[in-house]
Amino acid sequence: MLAQQRQQAILDRVRAEGGVRVADLVRELGVSDMTIRRDLEVLADRGMLAKVHGGATALGPGSTEEPGFVAKSARQQQEKEAIARRAARLVRPGTAVALSAGxxxxALAHHLVAVAELTVITNSIPVAEVFHRTPRAxxxxxLTGGVRTPSDALVGPVAVAAIRRLHVDTxxxxxxxxxxxxxxTTPNLLESETDRELVTAAGRLVVLADHTKWNTVGISTIADLSEADLVVSDPALPEEAxxxxxxxxxEVIIAEGTQ
Structure with missing residues (x-):
């Protein structure tokens, strides 16, 4: 295999999976460790991927790039569904939960429609619609008020004021x-303020994030890593993460059933 073909194969793998490990590429492509590292160096110099310890990852989006809800819903569908299914097991009947936009x-909302005596706080129009379509007495x-973002979140002072006096279990x-x-992090400054208010209102913080979110940085921080009680992700989450x-x-929970 020529160097150009090998580098294209590496790039295709990074784009498809979000990241690669040197050891896996050595085994799969049948070349030396040094050759793979040289290929990664070339691709990184061209701005086509990011080198990390032991491998490479896809370049993250810009810190203020905010795709619309429909565009985001088409990404990592299998991983998101597995994460949502696993996260739903954390919800007991008779509790109050908040679901941020995303x-x-x-996907999690679809798994909670059958939970009895549930109180749901959300700043997400699509999440509220899931429950509206399957009503329970x-x-x-x-649903908080607020200014609508490209990802269908309601944010800003009205949303913050609505959340401020509320308390939820999770x-x-x-x-x-x-x-x-x-x-x-988030790419939207107003959304980070609203999400921070949700964090303050919650007794437990559970972050739902597939593996592609690792080492992606938005313009504004919602919370430090140490503030999360649980992170639910998928098997492709790097060991480093x-x-x-x-x-x-x-506590990191890996949702199986995505590979």
Whole structure:
């Protein structure tokens, strides 16, 4: 295999899976460790991927890039569904939960429609619509007001004021990215303020984030990694991420069934 073909194969793998390990590429492509590292160096110099310890990851989006809800819902569908299914097991009947905006929390909402005596607080229009389409007499849903973002979140002073006097047992937080340096982040300044208010209102913080969110950084921090009680992700979450999250007192739950 020519170097150009090998580098294209590496790039295709990174784009498809979000990241690669040198050891896996050595085994799969049948070349030396040094050759793979040289290929990664070339691709990184061209701005096509980011080198990390032991491998490479796809370049994250810009810190203020905010895709629309429909665009985001098409990404990592299998991983998000598995994460949502696993997260739903954390919800007991008769409790109050908050669901932030996001396509993974939207997937979670579908798994909570059958939970009895549930109170749901959300700033997500699509999440509220899931519960509206399947009404229950024993369920209460509170949709905050606010300014609508491209991802269909309601944010800003009205949303913050609506949340400020509320208290919930658990917040399920969707995030744009998570990293050691920046914590859990969003590309929208007003959304970070609203999400921080949700974090304050919750007795327990559960972050729902697939593996592609690791080392992606939005412009504004919602919370430090250490503030999360649980992070639910998928099997492709790098070992580096699992170790870093665990070090900061977060329990990491891996949702199986995505590979």
């Amino acid at each position: 396509t993974t929390t939207w 024993d369920r209460t849903v509170v 917040l399920f937080l969707g995030v744009h990215g998570m990293s050691t340096r920046a914590g859990f 699992r170790a870093e999250l665990s070090e900061r007192a977060c």
